[in-house]
Amino acid sequence: MRRVKQLPTPLFLALLTLAMLDRTAVPAEQDSAQEYSWNLPKGFPKPQVPAGNPMTxxxxxxxxxxxxxxxxxxxxxxxxxxxxxxxxxxxxxxxxxxxxxxxxxxxxxxxxxxxxxxxxxxxxxxxxxxxxxxxxxxxxxxxxxxxxxxxxxxxxxxxxxxxxxxxxxxxxxxxxxxxxxxxxxxxxxxxxxxxxxxARSPYDRYHYGGDDGAVSDSAKRGEILFFNQHLSCFRCHGGFNFTDATVSASSAGRKIEFHNTGLYNIAGGLSYPAPNMGAYEHSKNAADLGKFKAPTLRNIAITAPYMHDGSIATLEGVIDHYAAGGRTIDSGPNAGIGHDNPNKDRLIAGFPLSRQDRADLIAFLESLTDEAVLHDPRFANPW
Ligand code: HEC
Ligand code: HEC
Known part of the structure; x- marks a missing residue:
């Protein structure tokens, strides 16, 4: 009885073998043309890849x-x-x-x-x-x-x-x-x-990695605001990539929505200034005026200025735009009250925000910066 206990059990041996196989599988995959090794972050599905261009x-x-x-x-x-x-x-x-x-x-x-x-x-x-x-x-x-x-x-x-x-x-x-x-x-x-x-941001370490100290208390409060119904940020910037325009291998071909966020409302028939009139440029359908893709908010703190035309300089400015339920431009060729754009998405309704709330929301957005990807040698200039 005692001797059997000291010997490795068959189950243990089987697990050990599996663990060793698992380790050796990674480099082998990288070398083979058929199996590209994605090294996907936790929570990320396999990306869609066209059949005519498999990854190697x-x-x-x-x-x-x-x-x-x-x-x-x-x-x-x-x-x-x-x-x-x-x-x-x-x-x-x-x-x-x-x-x-x-x-x-x-x-x-x-x-x-x-x-x-x-x-x-x-x-x-x-x-x-x-x-x-x-x-x-x-x-x-x-x-x-x-x-x-x-x-x-x-x-x-x-x-x-x-x-x-x-x-x-x-x-x-x-x-x-x-x-x-x-x-x-x-x-x-x-x-x-x-x-x-x-996905190696502090937020990922906190949310997927369970490292409670990876983000500040302010960022944690900002996360709650981001996912609350009044602000509705998550309705268009949700999911692991913080955008509703997301597709993966298992949802290939999925139809996505474009949104008018009330950035402009210029006088005349077309409320967005040419040539940036959104999906309308492609469909010529008035219902598509001012509708753009919701971009990912990963690394958003370092990608200023913001919006399709770079017309908002800071994250504070972006939050003012959403809090007001659309941007007002007082004078010049683009003057108009974005809040009243007839094509505006109904989720952009405006909301009250305290000074603390604003700071918290920004702390959350800043926690999405992935320093590792900015310096990762795999993506750097090889010349
Ligand atoms: C109705 C969908 C919708 C909602 C709700 C929404 N956004 Fe957006 N967001 C967009 C779209 C679309 C754009 C691009 C608009 C453009 O360029 O005309 C955008 C752009 C942005 C940008 C600039 C991105 C860049 O790369 O320039 C930031 C930052 C942002 N949103 C944050 C937020 C925050 C914070 C909230 C909640 C307060 C929010 N969004 C709510 C759809 C939405
Ligand atoms: C002159 C600056 C410039 C150069 C050079 C450039 N891009 Fe871009 N890229 C842009 C701009 C601006 C956009 C947005 C275009 C639009 O909305 O019509 C963009 C958009 C993209 C997008 C879409 C990203 C998304 O999230 O939808 C991809 C992909 C892209 N570029 C890849 C490339 C590749 C590959 C090259 C080189 C062959 C390249 N770009 C060269 C400025 C540039």
């Missing part, structure tokens, strides 16, 4: 090189990273972006952290669903010029003749006869973007 570590690595390569612009002056800077959660700190030639975009650059989960891409285009398609817009678009590439103008020959790229393309697309194509460039960029999955 080799494509991610190629995409990272392309993302940071200014040779991929008309004059060698800009890359994706010019407007999507890692240290700013892949935004650019500007109200509206400037392209390689200096031409201004009409919109503010968006964060790319957890973009793999975005059900629709850009501020207001319900049809733009794949990162592969979206990448072609900054590459080749001319309204406005972002990277300013013209198909066939120098950039593919550069890629083809660069020894570094030769090796990277061979590993990423071993089966292709002609690997150096725009399609493959887009696939690699998309794979890199999908790999930027992160």
């Amino acid at each position: 570590a080799a494509k991610v690595e190629l995409g990272r090189h392309l993302f940071y390569d200014a040779r991929m612009s008309v004059n060698g002056k800009a890359s994706c990273a010019a407007c999507h800077k890692q240290e700013l959660a892949f935004t650019d700190g500007r109200a509206v972006s400037a392209g390689a030639t200096g031409q201004l975009h009409s919109r503010s650059a968006m964060s790319l952290v957890n973009v793999a989960y975005s059900a629709a891409l850009t501020w207001s285009d319900p049809q733009m669903k794949n990162l592969e398609d979206q990448a072609l817009v900054p590459m080749f678009g001319d309204r406005p010029v972002e990277l300013g590439l013209r198909k066939g103008d120098g950039f593919l020959p550069m890629v083809r003749s660069d020894p570094k790229y030769q090796a990277l393309f061979e590993r990423a697309f071993p089966a292709d006869n002609d690997r150096f194509t725009v399609n493959n460039v887009a696939k690699a960029l998309a794979s890199f973007e999908r790999s930027i999955v992160s």
Whole structure:
């Protein structure tokens, strides 16, 4: 009896074997082309990935090189990273972006952290669903010029003749006869973007990790405000990625809503100033006027200025806008009372907020900053 007790039980041995198998499974997965290792944060589902572009570590690595390569612009002056800077959660700190030639975009650059989960891409285009398609817009678009590439103008020959790229393309697309194509460039960029999955903020350590001391008491009170019915923030910025425009492998193809938050109400027929009129730009349906995607609020404290056109400078300003149930602009071409925009979402009704409440809400939003992703070498410039 005593001797049996001292020997490892069969159950223990089985568990030990499983634990060892589990450990060795991770590096093996990373190396294999079939099984990409996502290393997903707690609470995060598997992202949706198009069947034609399965994730591989080799494509991610190629995409990272392309993302940071200014040779991929008309004059060698800009890359994706010019407007999507890692240290700013892949935004650019500007109200509206400037392209390689200096031409201004009409919109503010968006964060790319957890973009793999975005059900629709850009501020207001319900049809733009794949990162592969979206990448072609900054590459080749001319309204406005972002990277300013013209198909066939120098950039593919550069890629083809660069020894570094030769090796990277061979590993990423071993089966292709002609690997150096725009399609493959887009696939690699998309794979890199999908790999930027992160949730290592103090709030994540507190909420998912059970570390009660990770956030302040003020942030905890702010969390309660954020999820309360009066403020309703969570109704549009809910879920693990703090946006209702979220999709994952298990909810692929899900339809999402765009919202008019009463930022503008200019006189005349169209209440939002051109060219940023929201989903209306694509549908020409008056019901879509001023409707934009609710962006993720992860890392929001470092991605100022805010809104599709960068027209609110600070988080305090954003909270004033919501507390008033829409923004009032007193004078100038955009003058108007956003509160009265006929298309405004009924959740944007306004609410009273004490000075302490305001500070608490901001402390909560600040707890969503993930310092680790801002410095993670896997997402940094490889050149
Ligand atoms: C000139 C600055 C600029 C450059 C260069 C640029 N972007 Fe962007 N990016 C933007 C702006 C502005 C938006 C918002 C566009 C809109 O709403 O129409 C955006 C939006 C995006 C989005 C949508 C994110 C979301 O949450 O929906 C993705 C993805 C993206 N860019 C990827 C890229 C890639 C890949 C490159 C390089 C091939 C690139 N960008 C180059 C400024 C830029
Ligand atoms: C009806 C849906 C809805 C509700 C409710 C809502 N938001 Fe938003 N939020 C949006 C949309 C849509 C945008 C983008 C609007 C635009 O640019 O025109 C946005 C933008 C923001 C931004 C700026 C994001 C960026 O990247 O520039 C912040 C910050 C924000 N909301 C915080 C909040 C807070 C805090 C609350 C609660 C007080 C809240 N939101 C309630 C839909 C909503």
